[in-house]
Amino acid sequence: MFSKACTxxxxxxxxxxxxxxxxxxxxxKEVASKLDIPQAFTSKILQTLVKSDIVTSVRGPxxxxxxxxxxxxxxxxxxxxxxxxxxxVGCALGLTECSSENPCPLHTEFVNIRSSxxxxxxxxxxSEARELLEEQHFRISG
Amino acid sequence: MFSKACTxxxxxxxxxxxxxxxxxxxxxKEVASKLDIPQAFTSKILQTLVKSDIVTSVRGPxxxxxxxxxxxxxxxxxxxxxxxxxxxVGCALGLTECSSENPCPLHTEFVNIRSSxxxxxxxxxxSEARELLEEQHFRISG
DNA sequence: ATAATAAAGGACAAATTAGTCCGGAATTAT
DNA sequence: ATAATTCCGGACTAATTTGTCCTTTATTAT
Ligand code: FES
Ligand code: FES
Numbered sequence: 001m002f003s004k005a006c007t008x009x010x011x012x013x014x015x016x017x018x019x020x021x022x023x024x025x026x027x028x029k030e031v032a033s034k035l036d037i038p039q040a041f042t043s044k045i046l047q048t049l050v051k052s053d054i055v056t057s058v059r060g061p062x063x064x065x066x067x068x069x070x071x072x073x074x075x076x077x078x079x080x081x082x083x084x085x086x087x088x089v090g091c092a093l094g095l096t097e098c099s100s101e102n103p104c105p106l107h108t109e110f111v112n113i114r115s116s117x118x119x120x121x122x123x124x125x126x127s128e129a130r131e132l133l134e135e136q137h138f139r140i141s142g
Numbered sequence: 143m144f145s146k147a148c149t150x151x152x153x154x155x156x157x158x159x160x161x162x163x164x165x166x167x168x169x170x171k172e173v174a175s176k177l178d179i180p181q182a183f184t185s186k187i188l189q190t191l192v193k194s195d196i197v198t199s200v201r202g203p204x205x206x207x208x209x210x211x212x213x214x215x216x217x218x219x220x221x222x223x224x225x226x227x228x229x230x231v232g233c234a235l236g237l238t239e240c241s242s243e244n245p246c247p248l249h250t251e252f253v254n255i256r257s258s259x260x261x262x263x264x265x266x267x268x269s270e271a272r273e274l275l276e277e278q279h280f281r282i283s284g
Numbered sequence: 285a286t287a288a289t290a291a292a293g294g295a296c297a298a299a300t301t302a303g304t305c306c307g308g309a310a311t312t313a314t
Numbered sequence: 315a316t317a318a319t320t321c322c323g324g325a326c327t328a329a330t331t332t333g334t335c336c337t338t339t340a341t342t343a344t
Contacts, residue, residue: 060311120251202341
């Protein structure tokens with residue numbers, strides 16, 4: 001479905017969101033150990049999220065990552081930042097063109113699945129996730 | 143979404159289905175060239191479909207592959223034969239457990255998407271696809 | 285029987301993805 | 315200033331997926 005880097009990225013973003021209440025920063029070490037993701041790889045992925053303006057980073061002691069609250073980014077933004085539009089664009093059977101004028105036998109199915117998932121990912125903002133993760137019994141580690 | 147091998151497999155199966163009207167066999171050369179898939183790779187993938195009883199093969203002159211009509215296999219069977227249950231099983235965010243008792247924040251979304259796709263793939267049988275491909279203007283090549 | 289044809293299967297090569305290592309740059313505390 | 319901390323970024327390695335090549339085996343036609 002998504003690349004491993006992407007699922008790590010989603011979980012990382014959710015974890016950081018859940019910890020960036022005030023101006024608290026979370027270090028890559030903590031993210032990696034809490035979510036059980038290789039630390040150096042986590043670092044690479046968080047760098048991508050910084051470049052995509054999803055999280056903000058500061059270096060040095062007490063530094064780390066925090067959610068970029070300026071704009072409200074969504075889980076979809078994380079997916080697009082890491083995996084690009086791969087999942088959502090083009091024929092899922094690899095045909096050169098994907099359109100309702102020239103569809104593959106599963107075109108309608110794929111269009112529905114994709115837009116459905118896209119909508120739901122876009123509906124889950126990271127700032128909202130912060131509360132959800134506390135109020136509900138959701139899990140992003142283990 | 144699916145591996146490349148899997149999309150090749152689906153298209154290959156559909157092409158063979160569309161050509162196995164009587165007892166006609168389709169060679170790997172034809173499948174590969176018509177669908178623009180590397181021939182040796184096509185061969186590998188069709189071998190998998192043979193092992194999974196989705197198509198039948200015979201060697202020698204006029205040999206090739208034909209749909210195994212004994213049982214009515216579906217596109218889902220092709221997916222399961224090549225990619226296994228990867229797409230449908232386990233947490234899409236890589237958590238060790240996937241259940242409604244211990245869900246990740248996107249669990250409900252993923253469950254819906256997956257079952258929806260699974261149902262639609264299971265509903266598309268390869269023998270039916272034969273007619274669909276002729277009657278409708280579907281495309282499995284290019 | 286022999287030769288031609290076509291799938292089966294194993295070993296290998298290329299490409300992509302996943303993951304590591306380490307030196308450098310920024311920030312903070314002493 | 316210095317040292318400690320923490321992210322950045324490039325180069326590297328490992329694993330997986332994708333794809334090739336070539337030999338063997340089964341089948342058919344002559
Ligand atoms: S043509 Fe295949 S998904 Fe649109
Ligand atoms: S727990 Fe993540 S998809 Fe079910």
